[in-house]
Amino acid sequence: AQKVTQAQTEISVVEKEDVTLDCVYETRDTTYYLFWYKQPPSGELVFLIRRNSFDEQNEISGRYSWNFQKSTSSFNFTITASQVVDSAVYFCALIRGNYGQNFVFGPGTRLSVLP
Amino acid sequence: KAGVTQTPRYLIKTRGQQVTLSCSPISGHRSVSWYQQTPGQGLQFLFEYFSETQRNKGNFPGRFSGRQFSNSRSEMNVSTLELGDSALYLCASSIQGYEQYFGPGTRLTVT
Numbered sequence: 001a002q003k004v005t006q007a008q009t010e011i012s013v014v015e016k017e018d019v020t021l022d023c024v025y026e027t028r029d030t031t032y033y034l035f036w037y038k039q040p041p042s043g044e045l046v047f048l049i050r051r052n053s054f055d056e057q058n059e060i061s062g063r064y065s066w067n068f069q070k071s072t073s074s075f076n077f078t079i080t081a082s083q084v085v086d087s088a089v090y091f092c093a094l095i096r097g098n099y100g101q102n103f104v105f106g107p108g109t110r111l112s113v114l115p
Numbered sequence: 116k117a118g119v120t121q122t123p124r125y126l127i128k129t130r131g132q133q134v135t136l137s138c139s140p141i142s143g144h145r146s147v148s149w150y151q152q153t154p155g156q157g158l159q160f161l162f163e164y165f166s167e168t169q170r171n172k173g174n175f176p177g178r179f180s181g182r183q184f185s186n187s188r189s190e191m192n193v194s195t196l197e198l199g200d201s202a203l204y205l206c207a208s209s210i211q212g213y214e215q216y217f218g219p220g221t222r223l224t225v226t
Contacts, residue, residue, distance in 0.1 A: 033213055035214075037217070042219065043203060043219060043220050043222075044217055044218065044219045044220065045205065045207075045217035046217075047214065047215070047216060047217075050213065050214050091158065095213060103148070103150075103158075103160055103215065104160075105150075105157060105158040105159075106157075107157045108157065108158075
């Protein structure tokens with residue numbers, strides 16, 4: 001069975017602080033994909049990143065960076081110099097590497113960035 | 116390209132009624148997935164359609180059904196509504212099923 005755990009239910013930081021959102025996953029598959037999505041108050045899920053299980057390179061996109069470690073089954077997300085607009089619920093998700101398999105989402109982490 | 120659109124955005128229904136939600140995917144996307152989001156259960160997968168065929172189904176009762184048309188537009192139907200069906204229903208489209216792009220959702224309230 002697949003499972004995604006986001007142990008941090010809520011995080012509050014002050015603007016300009018760095019913050020890391022944790023994601024731990026479980027799967028028996030060797031081929032899988034990991035995702036991060038952002039859900040602002042408007043409700044629409046916004047795609048942030050996709051990583052396949054064979055690509056452990058860390059990625060940086062502006063203030064966002066992702067650390068994928070297969071050895072610890074983790075795919076953590078760091079926001080550098082956080083801004084109020086980063087306030088949202090962030091979801092980590094996993095999908096198997098076969099067509100027609102559904103996403104398994106973590107419970108989400110609510111990030112509040114205070115001015 | 117236009118994004119995923121869902122109609123209606125808000126809906127209020129009474130217990131026992133049925134409801135149909137609509138989703139128009141991004142042009143060229145053949146996979147459409149549906150999710151239910153509630154505060155208690157989080158985001159849960161309902162089903163996925165690809166080229167008019169249901170490819171995968173989550174653990175929801177038979178009251179929840181869907182279909183996909185030849186133009187990839189999809190509808191989701193819930194019959195005999197229960198209070199617990201109150202949720203945000205999200206539709207997502209993708210080319211093959213991986214990188215999914217979500218619509219704004221339909222917020223259903225059952226009274």
